Amino acid sequence: MTGTEDVLLVHGGTPLEGEIRVRGAKNLVPKAMVAALLGSGPSRLRNVPDIRDVRVVRGLLQLHGVTVRPGEEPGELILDPSHVESANVADIDAHAGSSRIPILFCGPLLHRLGHAFIPGLGGCDIGGRPIDFHFEVLRQFGATIEKRADGQYLEAPQRLRGCKIRLPYPSVGSTEQVLLTAVLAEGVTELSNAAVEPEIEDLICVLQKMGAIISMDTDRTIRITGVDSLGGYNHRALPDRLEAASWASAALATEGNIYVRGAQQRSMMTFLNTYRRVGGAFEIDDEGIRFWHPGGPLNAIALETDVHPGFQTDWQQPLVVALTQASGLSIVHETVYESRLGFTSALNQMGAHIQLYRECLGGSDCRFGQRNFLHSAVVSGPTKLQGADLVIPDLRGGFSYLIAALAAQGTSRVHGIDLINRGYENFMEKLVELGAKVELPGGALV
Ligand SMILES: CC(=O)N[C@H]1[C@@H](OP(=O)(O)OP(=O)(O)OC[C@H]2O[C@@H](n3ccc(=O)[nH]c3=O)[C@H](O)[C@@H]2O)O[C@H](CO)[C@@H](O)[C@@H]1O
Ligand SMILES: C=C(OP(=O)(O)O)C(=O)O
Incomplete structure (x- = not known):
């Protein structure tokens, strides 16, 4: 992909609706x-x-x-x-x-x-x-x-x-x-x-x-x-529970409804409990899981990432976008990576209110406390998001920016989208299938 093609224009404000399929896990x-x-x-x-x-x-x-x-x-x-x-x-x-x-x-x-x-x-x-x-x-x-x-x-x-x-x-x-x-x-x-x-x-x-x-x-x-x-x-290969959760968060943040064919309950139990606490709805069948925003306000929560069977760190970034739409103060304590909250500064530019802290907030002390790492966040919501120019920092942060751009009012230019291909299969085709209004520069539909 060349430099100019590596940008996606995202026209926000349309709920993602429809069905996509996840295949084998990137991490297996x-x-x-x-x-x-x-x-x-x-x-x-x-x-x-x-x-x-x-x-x-x-x-x-x-x-x-x-x-x-x-x-x-x-x-x-x-x-x-x-x-x-x-x-x-x-x-x-x-x-x-x-x-x-x-x-x-x-x-x-x-x-x-x-x-x-x-x-x-x-x-x-x-x-x-x-x-x-x-x-x-x-x-x-x-x-x-x-x-x-x-x-x-x-x-x-x-x-x-x-x-x-x-x-x-x-x-x-x-x-x-x-x-x-x-x-x-x-x-x-x-x-x-x-x-x-x-x-x-x-x-x-x-x-x-x-x-x-x-x-x-x-x-x-x-x-x-x-x-x-x-x-x-x-x-x-077992299905990709990280991709499945990313689309689940996209459904919540855009007030949409997505059936993720291939998603499996067993490997996603902790995510599903959290999704329900936030106010997201889901329905499980033998072939996959349907995720949707049931209407009404979402709930602020305290969330701590951890090793399995805790809340997987790769689920964190996409869910934080949905938390910007929840009523009240959510606390996110990232205990697996010391620098996984930097992506939130771009969300703040879009209108979110997210404050980072060096302390271990909302739960247990972790390896990063007292060590100068901004690894806890307080997300204050709900906030309206506005389209912005975004540069993708990493895989999940990149997907989170896509979700934020889709949930925002107006148009965003998302740079560096090729990075997402590292872990999300055919993500642009999937976005189009779900009704997202996205285009490559020059007006070409994806
Ligand atoms: C390809 C793949 O499967 N990637 C996943 C894998 O990454 P990965 O296997 O790299 O992650 P690890 O579980 O090893 O890392 C967890 C923590 O251990 C630390 N550490 C790790 C190794 C080491 O030699 N020294 C050390 O200090 C890391 O800095 C990190 O703070 O597990 C992570 C945690 O679930 C996921 O976020 C990644 O998606
Ligand atoms: C951190 C991730 O992966 P990797 O270990 O491949 O960088 C991820 O999948 O979110």
């Missing part, structure tokens, strides 16, 4: 693709969305010698890792792209090749996002790590060994790092304080299908018994 699919590297035979992954993070990982896998081709059904990929040993990764930096997934290649490549190179990582700029836990656990498995100017070089002088690990915080990526490394390591790995997000459970399902032995206790402990080899898998 690329990782299941990486898991295919561990197998001795081909894997079949279904329900794969056409998003940039998937394309980035596909490019990286191909660079490592994995053949990736479409299967028979739409959204199906066949991943064949038979030729990994002969791969040439000279061009890897150009393929790392905007995703955080390259860090998860470490374990599989160390098992397969005895060495790995990890280029710079992408992902959303919503905090420091260090990768110290990842390297610490890899060292415990027996890997050596050397930081060079162009990235990190890792080696496994001998077969990696299972170990006892306690994460300082239940990090999603570090838990996945342990899983993808421990399954082929020698002996047993015990991981405590693990993250237990639904996407992690689904990755465990993928690995079990490949032949891994993994058990999960109720106290965030995961035990993995290493095996000597793994086969391929056949798996349908």
